[in-house]
Amino acid sequence: xxxxxxxxxxxxxxxxxxxxxxxxxxxxxxxxxxxxxxxxxxxxxxxxxxxxxxxxxxxxxxxxxxxxxxxxxxxxxxxxxxxxxxxxxxxxxxxxxxxxxxxxxxxxxxxxxxxxxxxxxxxxxxxxxxxxxxxxxxxxxxxxxxxxxxxxxxxxxxxxxxxxxxxxxxxxxxxxxxxxxxxxxxxxxxxxxxxxxxxxxxxxxxxxxxxxxxxxxxxxxxxxxxxxxxxxxxxxxxxxxxxxxxxxxxxxxxxxxxxxxx
Numbered sequence: 160x161x162x163x164x165x166x167x168x169x170x171x172x173x174x175x176x177x178x179x180x181x182x183x184x185x186x187x188x189x190x191x192x193x194x195x196x197x198x199x200x201x202x203x204x205x206x207x208x209x210x211x212x213x214x215x216x217x218x219x220x221x222x223x224x225x226x227x228x229x230x231x232x233x234x235x236x237x238x239x240x241x242x243x244x245x246x247x248x249x250x251x252x253x254x255x256x257x258x259x260x261x262x263x264x265x266x267x268x269x270x271x272x273x274x275x276x277x278x279x280x281x282x283x284x285x286x287x288x289x290x291x292x293x294x295x296x297x298x299x300x301x302x303x304x305x306x307x308x309x310x311x312x313x314x315x316x317x318x319x320x321x322x323x324x325x326x327x328x329x330x331x332x333x334x335x336x337x338x339x340x341x342x343x344x345x346x347x348x349x350x351x352x353x354x355x356x357x358x359x360x361x362x363x364x365x366x367x368x369x370x371x372x373x374x375x376x377x378x379x380x381x382x383x384x385x386x387x388x389x390x391x392x393x394x395x396x397x398x399x400x401x402x403x404x405x406x407x408x409x410x411x412x413x414x415x416x417x418x419x420x421x
Contacts, residue, residue, distance in 0.1 A: 162234055165315055165347040166193035166216060172224035173211055173373075184372035185211045189225070191366065191375065193315075195232055198341060198348045200358035200365050202403055208373020209351040210319055216349060217242050217317045231314040232345070241313035243321045247300035249292040255279065256288030259307045278306040281340060298329040305333075309340055316341075318350045322357070331391055334360055355407070359384075359400040360391050367406045377406040 171189040174182045186208045193199050201209040214220040216227060217240055231238035241262075249258045259275045279288055282302040292300055301321060308316060322330040334357065341348055352358050358365045359381055367377040384399035 163194050164192055165195045165197070165230055165232075165238070166191065166349070167228040168192070168216070168225065170225035171212070171215065171222050171227065173208070173215060173220070174223050186215075186222075187372040187374050189373070189375055193347050193349060195230075195347055196345045198338075198350065198361060198363045200350045200352055200362035201368060202352055202355060202358045202365050203368035203373075203407065204353060204370065206373075207368040207370040209353075209368055211373065212368075213242075213317050213319055213349060213351050229315060235314075238314035239311055240315050240317065241308045241311055242317045243304055243308045243319065245320045245323055247292070247297075247304040249300055249303055251292050253291075254288060255284065255290050255292070255295070255303050258292070258303055259288075259310055262307055262311055274310055275306075278310045279303075281309075282306045282336065298325050298333070301325065301333065305337065305340070309344060312344060313346050315347045315349070316344075318348065320351050320353070323352075323354075330357075335391065337361070355400040355403040356397065358403060360389055360396055365403050367403060379403060379406065 168189060168191040171186055172184070173186040174184045177183055189212060201212060203209050211220070215222050216229070219242070229238050229240070230236060250261065253261065256275050256279070259278060260271055263271050263274070275288060276285070279285055282305050284299060284302055284306070287295070287299070292303070295303070304321070322333050325333065338361065350361060362381050365379040365381060366375055367379065368374065369376045379402055381399060384402055385393070385395045389396050
Protein backbone atom coordinates (compact mmCIF):
# COMPACT_ATOMS: atom_id res chain seq x y z
CA UNK A 160 0.00 0.00 0.00
CA UNK A 161 1.47 3.35 -1.06
CA UNK A 162 2.21 5.99 1.57
CA UNK A 163 -0.08 8.32 -0.39
CA UNK A 164 -3.03 5.90 -0.15
CA UNK A 165 -5.60 6.28 2.64
CA UNK A 166 -7.94 3.45 1.54
CA UNK A 167 -7.10 0.35 -0.47
CA UNK A 168 -9.84 -2.17 -1.32
CA UNK A 169 -9.29 -5.35 -3.31
CA UNK A 170 -11.77 -8.01 -4.50
CA UNK A 171 -14.43 -6.96 -1.99
CA UNK A 172 -17.48 -9.22 -1.83
CA UNK A 173 -20.64 -8.90 0.26
CA UNK A 174 -23.67 -11.21 0.22
CA UNK A 175 -26.91 -11.18 2.18
CA UNK A 176 -29.11 -14.14 3.11
CA UNK A 177 -32.67 -14.02 1.76
CA UNK A 178 -35.78 -15.32 3.51
CA UNK A 179 -36.07 -18.27 1.09
CA UNK A 180 -32.60 -19.50 2.03
CA UNK A 181 -30.93 -18.12 -1.08
CA UNK A 182 -28.26 -15.43 -1.09
CA UNK A 183 -28.09 -12.09 -2.86
CA UNK A 184 -24.69 -10.70 -3.81
CA UNK A 185 -24.65 -7.00 -2.92
CA UNK A 186 -21.05 -6.33 -4.00
CA UNK A 187 -18.83 -8.29 -6.34
CA UNK A 188 -15.05 -7.97 -6.69
CA UNK A 189 -14.86 -4.27 -5.86
CA UNK A 190 -11.44 -2.59 -6.11
CA UNK A 191 -10.99 0.99 -4.89
CA UNK A 192 -8.12 3.31 -3.93
CA UNK A 193 -8.55 6.66 -2.17
CA UNK A 194 -5.56 8.95 -1.67
CA UNK A 195 -4.88 10.89 1.51
CA UNK A 196 -6.85 14.13 1.41
CA UNK A 197 -8.92 13.04 -1.59
CA UNK A 198 -12.67 13.65 -1.89
CA UNK A 199 -14.34 10.68 -3.61
CA UNK A 200 -18.06 10.41 -4.38
CA UNK A 201 -19.76 7.04 -4.83
CA UNK A 202 -22.50 7.66 -7.38
CA UNK A 203 -25.21 5.30 -8.53
CA UNK A 204 -28.89 4.35 -8.38
CA UNK A 205 -30.62 2.80 -5.39
CA UNK A 206 -29.57 -0.79 -4.84
CA UNK A 207 -26.13 -0.53 -6.41
CA UNK A 208 -24.29 -1.07 -3.11
CA UNK A 209 -23.08 2.47 -2.35
CA UNK A 210 -24.12 2.42 1.30
CA UNK A 211 -23.10 -1.21 1.67
CA UNK A 212 -19.60 -0.30 0.50
CA UNK A 213 -19.51 2.69 2.86
CA UNK A 214 -20.55 0.52 5.79
CA UNK A 215 -17.85 -2.03 4.99
CA UNK A 216 -15.18 0.64 4.72
CA UNK A 217 -16.20 2.22 8.01
CA UNK A 218 -16.38 -1.09 9.89
CA UNK A 219 -20.15 -0.93 10.47
CA UNK A 220 -20.48 -4.18 8.50
CA UNK A 221 -18.16 -7.05 7.58
CA UNK A 222 -17.23 -8.27 4.11
CA UNK A 223 -17.55 -11.88 2.97
CA UNK A 224 -14.40 -11.68 0.88
CA UNK A 225 -11.59 -9.39 -0.16
CA UNK A 226 -9.47 -6.93 1.80
CA UNK A 227 -9.80 -3.39 3.16
CA UNK A 228 -6.76 -1.44 4.32
CA UNK A 229 -7.19 2.06 5.78
CA UNK A 230 -4.30 4.22 6.99
CA UNK A 231 -4.08 7.52 8.82
CA UNK A 232 -2.34 10.63 7.54
CA UNK A 233 1.01 9.58 9.02
CA UNK A 234 0.64 6.01 7.80
CA UNK A 235 -0.93 4.84 11.06
CA UNK A 236 -2.76 1.53 10.85
CA UNK A 237 -5.26 2.91 13.41
CA UNK A 238 -6.78 5.86 11.57
CA UNK A 239 -9.41 8.13 13.09
CA UNK A 240 -12.69 7.48 11.26
CA UNK A 241 -15.94 9.42 11.35
CA UNK A 242 -19.35 8.64 9.80
CA UNK A 243 -22.21 11.00 8.95
CA UNK A 244 -25.59 9.44 8.17
CA UNK A 245 -28.49 10.58 6.00
CA UNK A 246 -30.25 12.00 9.06
CA UNK A 247 -28.59 13.87 11.90
CA UNK A 248 -29.16 11.17 14.55
CA UNK A 249 -28.95 13.72 17.33
CA UNK A 250 -29.92 12.60 20.83
CA UNK A 251 -33.08 14.61 21.63
CA UNK A 252 -32.50 14.71 25.39
CA UNK A 253 -29.05 16.28 24.96
CA UNK A 254 -28.26 19.89 24.19
CA UNK A 255 -26.61 20.81 20.90
CA UNK A 256 -23.25 21.20 22.65
CA UNK A 257 -23.57 17.84 24.39
CA UNK A 258 -24.49 16.15 21.11
CA UNK A 259 -21.24 17.43 19.61
CA UNK A 260 -19.25 16.63 22.77
CA UNK A 261 -20.69 13.10 22.84
CA UNK A 262 -18.00 11.69 20.52
CA UNK A 263 -15.15 12.96 22.71
CA UNK A 264 -13.75 11.22 25.76
CA UNK A 265 -14.71 12.56 29.17
CA UNK A 266 -11.36 14.10 30.01
CA UNK A 267 -10.26 17.72 29.70
CA UNK A 268 -13.74 19.25 29.80
CA UNK A 269 -12.38 22.80 29.49
CA UNK A 270 -10.61 22.02 26.20
CA UNK A 271 -13.67 20.18 24.93
CA UNK A 272 -15.87 23.20 25.65
CA UNK A 273 -13.54 25.35 23.55
CA UNK A 274 -13.50 22.78 20.73
CA UNK A 275 -17.31 22.48 20.76
CA UNK A 276 -17.72 26.25 20.61
CA UNK A 277 -15.19 26.44 17.76
CA UNK A 278 -16.93 23.81 15.63
CA UNK A 279 -20.41 25.19 16.27
CA UNK A 280 -19.13 28.55 15.07
CA UNK A 281 -17.57 26.90 12.00
CA UNK A 282 -20.93 25.42 11.00
CA UNK A 283 -22.83 28.66 11.63
CA UNK A 284 -24.38 27.78 14.99
CA UNK A 285 -22.43 30.01 17.36
CA UNK A 286 -24.42 30.61 20.54
CA UNK A 287 -26.81 27.68 19.93
CA UNK A 288 -24.99 25.14 22.11
CA UNK A 289 -27.61 25.34 24.87
CA UNK A 290 -30.51 24.62 22.49
CA UNK A 291 -32.00 21.18 21.96
CA UNK A 292 -32.47 19.42 18.62
CA UNK A 293 -36.22 20.09 18.60
CA UNK A 294 -35.46 23.83 18.55
CA UNK A 295 -33.47 23.54 15.31
CA UNK A 296 -34.50 23.22 11.70
CA UNK A 297 -33.54 20.06 9.80
CA UNK A 298 -30.74 21.97 8.12
CA UNK A 299 -29.43 23.22 11.47
CA UNK A 300 -29.57 19.68 12.85
CA UNK A 301 -27.41 18.52 9.96
CA UNK A 302 -24.96 21.31 10.76
CA UNK A 303 -24.69 19.91 14.28
CA UNK A 304 -24.04 16.47 12.78
CA UNK A 305 -21.26 17.95 10.63
CA UNK A 306 -19.67 19.56 13.71
CA UNK A 307 -19.89 16.25 15.59
CA UNK A 308 -18.31 14.36 12.68
CA UNK A 309 -15.42 16.80 12.33
CA UNK A 310 -14.61 17.67 15.95
CA UNK A 311 -12.48 14.51 16.24
CA UNK A 312 -10.48 15.69 13.19
CA UNK A 313 -10.83 12.39 11.35
CA UNK A 314 -8.31 10.95 8.94
CA UNK A 315 -11.21 9.59 6.90
CA UNK A 316 -14.79 10.90 6.84
CA UNK A 317 -17.62 8.71 5.53
CA UNK A 318 -20.82 10.51 4.48
CA UNK A 319 -24.02 8.74 3.39
CA UNK A 320 -26.21 11.19 1.43
CA UNK A 321 -26.07 13.69 4.31
CA UNK A 322 -27.86 16.49 2.45
CA UNK A 323 -30.56 14.47 0.67
CA UNK A 324 -33.32 15.51 3.11
CA UNK A 325 -32.57 19.24 2.78
CA UNK A 326 -34.14 21.75 0.43
CA UNK A 327 -31.82 22.58 -2.46
CA UNK A 328 -30.89 26.06 -1.22
CA UNK A 329 -29.83 24.71 2.19
CA UNK A 330 -28.09 21.72 0.61
CA UNK A 331 -26.13 24.00 -1.73
CA UNK A 332 -24.91 26.09 1.20
CA UNK A 333 -23.97 22.96 3.13
CA UNK A 334 -21.93 21.62 0.20
CA UNK A 335 -19.94 24.84 -0.03
CA UNK A 336 -19.34 24.86 3.74
CA UNK A 337 -18.32 21.20 3.69
CA UNK A 338 -15.65 21.91 1.08
CA UNK A 339 -14.20 24.73 3.18
CA UNK A 340 -14.07 22.49 6.25
CA UNK A 341 -12.58 19.59 4.25
CA UNK A 342 -9.83 21.81 2.86
CA UNK A 343 -8.91 22.91 6.40
CA UNK A 344 -8.89 19.37 7.80
CA UNK A 345 -7.14 17.65 4.87
CA UNK A 346 -9.20 14.53 5.57
CA UNK A 347 -10.02 11.85 3.01
CA UNK A 348 -13.76 11.82 2.27
CA UNK A 349 -15.93 9.05 0.82
CA UNK A 350 -19.34 10.56 0.06
CA UNK A 351 -22.36 8.57 -1.12
CA UNK A 352 -24.84 10.29 -3.43
CA UNK A 353 -27.31 9.58 -6.24
CA UNK A 354 -27.02 13.19 -7.47
CA UNK A 355 -24.56 13.67 -10.39
CA UNK A 356 -24.48 17.46 -9.98
CA UNK A 357 -23.70 17.20 -6.27
CA UNK A 358 -20.95 14.68 -6.98
CA UNK A 359 -19.42 16.89 -9.67
CA UNK A 360 -19.37 19.97 -7.45
CA UNK A 361 -17.82 18.15 -4.47
CA UNK A 362 -15.52 15.43 -5.72
CA UNK A 363 -11.99 14.99 -6.94
CA UNK A 364 -13.19 11.67 -8.37
CA UNK A 365 -16.62 10.20 -9.05
CA UNK A 366 -16.78 6.42 -8.73
CA UNK A 367 -19.84 5.24 -10.66
CA UNK A 368 -21.51 2.06 -9.42
CA UNK A 369 -24.03 -0.24 -11.09
CA UNK A 370 -26.35 -2.84 -9.51
CA UNK A 371 -26.90 -6.53 -10.05
CA UNK A 372 -24.58 -7.11 -8.14
CA UNK A 373 -22.95 -3.85 -7.08
CA UNK A 374 -19.72 -3.09 -8.87
CA UNK A 375 -17.62 -0.12 -9.98
CA UNK A 376 -18.14 0.60 -13.68
CA UNK A 377 -16.38 3.93 -14.17
CA UNK A 378 -13.92 6.22 -12.37
CA UNK A 379 -14.19 9.88 -13.41
CA UNK A 380 -11.52 12.44 -12.53
CA UNK A 381 -13.59 15.59 -12.20
CA UNK A 382 -10.64 18.00 -12.44
CA UNK A 383 -10.12 16.79 -16.01
CA UNK A 384 -13.48 18.41 -16.79
CA UNK A 385 -13.79 21.30 -14.31
CA UNK A 386 -10.98 22.38 -11.92
CA UNK A 387 -11.29 23.67 -8.38
CA UNK A 388 -12.45 26.05 -7.06
CA UNK A 389 -15.94 25.44 -8.46
CA UNK A 390 -18.91 27.76 -8.50
CA UNK A 391 -22.18 25.79 -8.14
CA UNK A 392 -23.79 28.23 -10.60
CA UNK A 393 -21.07 27.77 -13.22
CA UNK A 394 -22.52 26.08 -16.34
CA UNK A 395 -19.26 24.14 -16.63
CA UNK A 396 -20.14 22.23 -13.44
CA UNK A 397 -23.48 21.24 -14.94
CA UNK A 398 -21.80 20.26 -18.22
CA UNK A 399 -19.23 18.14 -16.36
CA UNK A 400 -22.02 16.40 -14.44
CA UNK A 401 -23.35 15.12 -17.80
CA UNK A 402 -20.24 12.91 -18.00
CA UNK A 403 -21.44 11.12 -14.87
CA UNK A 404 -25.01 11.00 -16.16
CA UNK A 405 -23.85 9.37 -19.38
CA UNK A 406 -21.84 6.84 -17.38
CA UNK A 407 -24.97 6.01 -15.39
CA UNK A 408 -27.12 5.85 -18.50
CA UNK A 409 -24.78 3.47 -20.27
CA UNK A 410 -25.17 0.85 -17.51
CA UNK A 411 -28.41 -1.11 -17.43
CA UNK A 412 -30.65 1.94 -17.68
CA UNK A 413 -29.40 3.27 -14.35
CA UNK A 414 -29.84 6.90 -15.36
CA UNK A 415 -33.61 6.53 -15.24
CA UNK A 416 -33.31 5.51 -11.59
CA UNK A 417 -30.73 8.14 -10.64
CA UNK A 418 -32.42 10.98 -12.51
CA UNK A 419 -30.60 13.76 -14.35
CA UNK A 420 -31.51 16.52 -11.92
CA UNK A 421 -31.57 14.78 -8.57
